[in-house]
Amino acid sequence: MEEAPKVSTEKAAERSRKLLARVGSVEFWSIELPRLIDPWTPNLATSFADDAWLAPWPKVAAYGPLLAALIGLLTPWLWPWMVESYTESVIFLMLAAGGAALNWALGASLLAAYVLGDIGHVLFRSTFLTFRTMGGHAVGYLLLGVLAVRIPQLAARLASGIRLETVDSALRVRVKAALYGAVCAGLVLLWCQGTIVLIRPVFTWPGGSPTDEAIMPVQVHWQWIVAASAVAAVARVILQHRSTSQSSIVSGVPELRETPIADRTRKGSAWRGMTAWARVVLGSSVLTIILAGTYESWMDPVIVLIVSVIAGLWRNGLLGKVPPSWMELTGRIPPVIRMVIVPFAGYLFANFILNIFWSTGSLRPVMVGALVTVVLFYVFFPIRSQRSRVAIT
Amino acid sequence: MYSLFAFMWRELRTLPRPAMKLWWEGAVSLCFIGALVLLMPVVVFASNCSSLDDCWGMARGAAAAAAGAGVAAAASSDGADSDGSGGDTSGGADGD
Numbered sequence: 469m470e471e472a473p474k475v476s477t478e479k480a481a482e483r484s485r486k487l488l489a490r491v492g493s494v495e496f497w498s499i500e501l502p503r504l505i506d507p508w509t510p511n512l513a514t515s516f517a518d519d520a521w522l523a524p525w526p527k528v529a530a531y532g533p534l535l536a537a538l539i540g541l542l543t544p545w546l547w548p549w550m551v552e553s554y555t556e557s558v559i560f561l562m563l564a565a566g567g568a569a570l571n572w573a574l575g576a577s578l579l580a581a582y583v584l585g586d587i588g589h590v591l592f593r594s595t596f597l598t599f600r601t602m603g604g605h606a607v608g609y610l611l612l613g614v615l616a617v618r619i620p621q622l623a624a625r626l627a628s629g630i631r632l633e634t635v636d637s638a639l640r641v642r643v644k645a646a647l648y649g650a651v652c653a654g655l656v657l658l659w660c661q662g663t664i665v666l667i668r669p670v671f672t673w674p675g676g677s678p679t680d681e682a683i684m685p686v687q688v689h690w691q692w693i694v695a696a697s698a699v700a701a702v703a704r705v706i707l708q709h710r711s712t713s714q715s716s717i718v719s720g721v722p723e724l725r726e727t728p729i730a731d732r733t734r735k736g737s738a739w740r741g742m743t744a745w746a747r748v749v750l751g752s753s754v755l756t757i758i759l760a761g762t763y764e765s766w767m768d769p770v771i772v773l774i775v776s777v778i779a780g781l782w783r784n785g786l787l788g789k790v791p792p793s794w795m796e797l798t799g800r801i802p803p804v805i806r807m808v809i810v811p812f813a814g815y816l817f818a819n820f821i822l823n824i825f826w827s828t829g830s831l832r833p834v835m836v837g838a839l840v841t842v843v844l845f846y847v848f849f850p851i852r853s854q855r856s857r858v859a860i861t
Numbered sequence: 862m863y864s865l866f867a868f869m870w871r872e873l874r875t876l877p878r879p880a881m882k883l884w885w886e887g888a889v890s891l892c893f894i895g896a897l898v899l900l901m902p903v904v905v906f907a908s909n910c911s912s913l914d915d916c917w918g919m920a921r922g923a924a925a926a927a928a929g930a931g932v933a934a935a936a937s938s939d940g941a942d943s944d945g946s947g948g949d950t951s952g953g954a955d956g957d
Binding site: 610611613614618619622655657658659660661662663664665666683751752754755758759761762776780810811812814815816818819822823826829830831833834835836837838839840841842844845846 | 913914916917920921923924925926927928929930931932933934935936937938
């Protein structure tokens with residue numbers, strides 16, 4: 469009779485060991501987990517799959533995302549200066565921006581764990597939890613997602629648009645490092661500027677006001693966050709180059725790197741199952757929620773939703789056709805240059821209307837400026853079919 | 862700015878000594894990042910944030926926030942509203 473519990477305990481211990489070994493492996497983070505979530509959240513899956521470039525250093529690849537997850541999970545509970553929002557800590561923002569630029573999987577696991585940790589923390593300390601409180605925090609999670617998941621991916625795509633045609637591989641790597649670092653820095657800077665106003669729902673939806681502690685890190689100490697991102701991005705390109713050169717002598721690494729790519733047919737399959745109209749409306753809804761910090765009345769989100777849906781439909785070729793001459797022109801301008809033009813033009817427009825309406829004190833001109841920047845982004849980055857991409861290049 | 866740095870890169874390639882080349886390339890890389898980080902936010906001066914005036918003090922600070930908010934919002938939905946591939950942000954080249 470005493471043997472049965474002993475056997476079951478041993479089995480449970482064995483199972484736990486196997487689970488731990490599985491989670492603590494590079495294959496789990498760069499293949500199994502991305503495959504699991506790829507149909508639903510392709511961007512998050514891409515970030516987790518990025519762990520594969522660290523394969524020559526398996527322990528770093530396996531334990532890095534675990535460590536990032538631990539930091540994300542415990543920070544809302546244990547970090548003494550973080551009360552309402554992650555923007556209260558410059559160090560956390562540096563970790564998020566720098567970690568994500570260094571290895572996308574670090575950013576993804578930090579984000580996922582932070583969301584879980586923060587929800588638990590909010591539930592624990594709130595005696596009466598309202599939809600408005602959780603809604604405000606959800607806007608904060610979306611913003612953190614932009615910093616920790618979207619910016620490194622977007623920066624890599626933008627930087628890949630410019631290539632130095634030279635046989636000197638060292639020079640090519642340095643140019644790539646400088647470019648990726650610069651694009652990451654620029655995007656993180658824009659994120660910091662936008663977050664000053666976009667983080668407001670975390671405070672205003674439950675009925676409070678944004679605190680100085682939550683705004684100062686992104687408004688005053690943004691240099692540290694931008695610098696962390698730029699340095700990490702440069703380090704990533706250099707380390708990735710070393711990883712590639714080491715891969716030829718480490719067996720199994722090229723296969724590991726190719727495996728997630730070979731599964732492209734499943735990428736975002738849940739999204740592709742939807743009609744293009746539904747995807748545009750859903751994308752515009754996310755955009756409308758993100759811009760919530762700039763709203764003054766119920767009319768504002770309605771305007772943002774309508775304008776972004778119309779612009780999104782046009783961009784996707786569902787509402788009129790993007791002129792081929794414009795497609796050709798934008799195709800000739802490197803994406804990174806277009807990415808400089810868009811915020812600069814948006815800034816000039818916002819500055820113009822803010823000077824006119826400054827005395828009103830209303831945030832609406834900020835909303836209009838942001839919306840115009842979104843439309844400019846859509847205009848300068850039209851969606852072209854794979855066939856036309858090949859034709860242009 | 863891009864043209865200036867592209868010109869500098871091209872000139873650097875003609876330098877004869879590898880060690881000197883390395884130093885100059887490092888310096889140009891840092892300058893490029895520094896220029897982007899320092900020149901763009903010259904427009905931003907602010908101290909705290911409770912209303913439009915208190916928040917930024919100047920229209921250009923609020924305008925920078927508007928531009929940043931627009932890019933952050935567009936980046937968040939880019940890919941969600943298409944087939945998952947996003948807009949033409951890669952310029953036709955392959956990503957990493």
